[in-house]
Amino acid sequence: MQKSISPEERAVNDFKLVYKLFQDILRLPDKGREEFGKSFRARSRECPSLLYEVGIISTISFMYAKTKDAEKQTYTVFINFIKQAQATSENLKKLNSTEGGYAAYLYLILSEIKRLVPKINIDPSSPLSCIEVLTGSGLLAILPSLLMPYLLEVKRLAEAVFPSE
Secondary structure (H helix, E strand, O other), rough: OOOOOOOOHHHHHHHHHHHHHHHHOOOOOOOOOOHHHHHHHHHHHHHHHHHHHHHHHHHHHHHHHHHHHHHHOOOHHHHHHHHHOOHHHHHHHHHHOOOHHHHHHHHHHHHHHHHHHOOOOOOOOHHHHHHHHHOOOOOOOOOHHHHHHHHHHHHHHHHHHHHOO
16 A cells, blocks of 8 residues: 655655755856745745635736746746756756746646646646646635645745745
8 A cells, every 4th residue: 555645745855856956056157046046935935825815727827927938938947857857057047037936836836736636637847738627627616725735835945945035
């Protein structure tokens, strides 16, 4: 029998990927190296209440718009980082931004939704398709509550590790 992993444990495991990206960014020679960390920390603080205030679809849509993926392809660069666990210096510079923080946080939310509700077929690498699937799922009212233990652990980790200013 497979052991069930708690939301907090999943958050810790996922956060390790985000922290690895942050460490890679810190190795860049440029100044202002902490934009990703500041942005991710801010997202982790604001998103839990945003989910309750505007709902899951509006939150995901807002976050995806903030990644500026159509213009800069930041979300796509982040997905490639996740798949390869490394990025070029140019891509690290692209992720070291407010948009990079949004992309990482959005990916964590979508990944956790996929784990929480495996019966709905969502693909975290495609936020627009996730929005489409979630819109017709009948889960919109309960997802914020299901996500909260995971998101609160991500928040605690982000506050412990990433700079605030």
